[in-house]
Amino acid sequence: MTTTPNQVASQLGKTTISDEVVTQLVEIAAKEVQGIHSIAKQGIGEQITGFTQRFSGKSQSSQGIIVEVGEREVAIDLRIIAHYGVKVSDLAANLRRAIIDRIESLLGLVVKEVNIQISGLFFPENNPTETASRRVE
Amino acid sequence: MAKLLDLIDERVIAEKVRTSVTSIPGIEVPVDQDADLSTVGPGWRVWGIGVHRVAGSLNIEIELIVTLNKKSSIPSISARVRRKVRTSIQSLTSEQIRWINLQILDVRLKD
Amino acid sequence: MNIFNRIVVIAGSICLVMGSSSLFLITIGMVDPQEWFPAPWHEVLIPFTQLDPSRGWSVVGICLGGLIVGALLSFLELRPHSTKVPALVVEKDDLGHITASMTSIQDLVNREAENIEGVRESQTHVQNSSRGIHLQCRLSVTPHSNAAQLGQQVQKRIKAAVEHFLGKPVLGINLQTQIAPLTKHTKGIQSRVH
Numbered sequence: 001m002t003t004t005p006n007q008v009a010s011q012l013g014k015t016t017i018s019d020e021v022v023t024q025l026v027e028i029a030a031k032e033v034q035g036i037h038s039i040a041k042q043g044i045g046e047q048i049t050g051f052t053q054r055f056s057g058k059s060q061s062s063q064g065i066i067v068e069v070g071e072r073e074v075a076i077d078l079r080i081i082a083h084y085g086v087k088v089s090d091l092a093a094n095l096r097r098a099i100i101d102r103i104e105s106l107l108g109l110v111v112k113e114v115n116i117q118i119s120g121l122f123f124p125e126n127n128p129t130e131t132a133s134r135r136v137e
Numbered sequence: 138m139a140k141l142l143d144l145i146d147e148r149v150i151a152e153k154v155r156t157s158v159t160s161i162p163g164i165e166v167p168v169d170q171d172a173d174l175s176t177v178g179p180g181w182r183v184w185g186i187g188v189h190r191v192a193g194s195l196n197i198e199i200e201l202i203v204t205l206n207k208k209s210s211i212p213s214i215s216a217r218v219r220r221k222v223r224t225s226i227q228s229l230t231s232e233q234i235r236w237i238n239l240q241i242l243d244v245r246l247k248d
Numbered sequence: 249m250n251i252f253n254r255i256v257v258i259a260g261s262i263c264l265v266m267g268s269s270s271l272f273l274i275t276i277g278m279v280d281p282q283e284w285f286p287a288p289w290h291e292v293l294i295p296f297t298q299l300d301p302s303r304g305w306s307v308v309g310i311c312l313g314g315l316i317v318g319a320l321l322s323f324l325e326l327r328p329h330s331t332k333v334p335a336l337v338v339e340k341d342d343l344g345h346i347t348a349s350m351t352s353i354q355d356l357v358n359r360e361a362e363n364i365e366g367v368r369e370s371q372t373h374v375q376n377s378s379r380g381i382h383l384q385c386r387l388s389v390t391p392h393s394n395a396a397q398l399g400q401q402v403q404k405r406i407k408a409a410v411e412h413f414l415g416k417p418v419l420g421i422n423l424q425t426q427i428a429p430l431t432k433h434t435k436g437i438q439s440r441v442h
Contacts, residue, residue: 013236108212
């Protein structure tokens with residue numbers, strides 16, 4: 001019977017991956033997908049009303065990404081700001097594919113769930129400074 | 138008597154583990170307050186490595202900061218680290234290694 | 249409730265808890281005001297140590313009431329609030345769900361409407377049903393615009409944009425047009441879909 005590196009490793013101990021690592025990789029994968037402007041952030045109101053949560057648990061929601069990491073599986077909740085003109089279903093499919101590819105290939109974790117919420121839209125004409133900076137390249 | 142002599146000091150084991158792990162390209166062990174884990178003794182501390190003796194065998198915990206490129210992955214790196222640690226400890230002592238647990242604290246991506 | 253009001257309520261409830269508990273302890277004789285409080289407060293607090301039994305019990309009852317109210321208010325304001333945003337489910341499958349916040353849909357509709365010549369402002373209410381989406385829009389239009397023609401343009405454009413964005417059918421778009429600028433309240437929009 002042949003054994004893969006994962007199987008050999010599990011007999012000798014376990015590998016724990018921190019939530020921060022998964023969050024970081026999700027963010028990198030998301031930024032590579034066309035149609036996504038940014039990851040949604042918590043507003044001041046939410047930060048104040050949710051301040052008791054910061055004293056308990058490991059909430060990653062300050063960046064719009066919440067991950068639940070187990071020994072073999074991971075579940076991801078993601079809130080994003082999309083560019084105006086995108087189609088939600090296509091964007092979500094691309095985003096899921098990017099996240100799953102990255103997480104599964106780099107971390108060896110099975111992505112159980114990727115919940116995506118489009119929490120806002122980015123309209124370029126309402127943000128002239130951002131549009132201007134793009135032209136400078 | 139022979140059995141007692143075989144019990145190497147935990148500090149030596151921790152230092153050996155640290156040296157062998159950091160010799161792998163792309164692997165770092167956190168130092169000082171960046172590490173959550175350490176092996177402690179009178180007047181010394183080895184950061185990022187935990188060495189415990191339980192029922193005559195060794196349990197080792199290691200915190201890692203890993204640099205990944207397109208060809209590498211956490212499972213393959215974990216296996217490599219475990220092989221390296223096992224080999225280096227077995228050259229030092231005949232004690233059995235029960236488990237080697239790894240904690241990936243941070244990942245850096247390299248193209 | 250906005251953030252500043254909440255801060256005032258939290259501060260007030262904490263003061264109520266502290267005040268009630270201090271007065272309670274003074275009245276039952278466990279705390280001596282002269283030892284625990286600065287001099288200006290002695291004149292106010294010492295009489296509470298000399299109350300006759302019936303008045304003393306009334307004060308104790310009021311203090312306990314204040315303590316409970318203050319504690320309850322503190323708890324209600326300080327407990328972690330749900331950060332769930334109202335959203336519409338676009339897709340649901342084995343990998344989870346894809347949703348779009350109501351705000352994003354409203355922003356899209358308002359932007360599409362306001363880009364039509366003659367429309368100055370737009371406010372939208374989104375209602376989702378099992379069969380599709382209903383939109384209710386209030387528009388502020390320029391005085392010389394043809395409301396009927398404008399309305400048709402707005403409906404066509406909004407329908408196309410929302411259906412493209414969400415991939416769900418838009419079953420109806422109700423428009424209310426006016427020349428006056430829109431107020432912030434949307435009380436005039438009544439949902440007809442349940």
